[in-house]
Amino acid sequence: MCFGLPMTIIETDGMCALCEYGSERRRVSVMLLSEPPVGAKVLVHVDTAVRLLDDETARLIAEALDGLDAALSGHDCDRFFADLIGQEPQLPEHLR
Structure with a gap:
């Protein structure tokens, strides 16, 4: 399984960018995007x-990753998935 990280561009030369997520920094290719600016959030x-993110989408992805980390560490993760608590998964209509 592969996860995408919502990272923020802190410097770029148009082909590569130094991005950060939490305390992690890494140099990534931005060649699939049309010259994203410093401060842009990218997946x-x-x-x-691979794509630009708006602030809300980046926040939701980061919270989901934090929730997954909490669950894998044996900690309570309900607060990260409050919108899913008490909801049963629903099959698509064609599979019912």
Whole structure:
């Protein structure tokens, strides 16, 4: 399984960018995007920025990753997934 990280560009030369997520910094390719500016939030897979993110989407992805980390560490993760508590998964209509 591969996860994308919502990272923030802190410097770029148009081809590569130094991005950060929490305390992690890494240099990633931004060649799939149209010259994202410093401060832009991007979704990074395997050291490649694959799409621009708005602030809300970046926040939701970061919270989901924090929730996954909490669950894998044996900690309470309900607060990260409050919108899912008490809801049963629903099959698509064609599978019912």
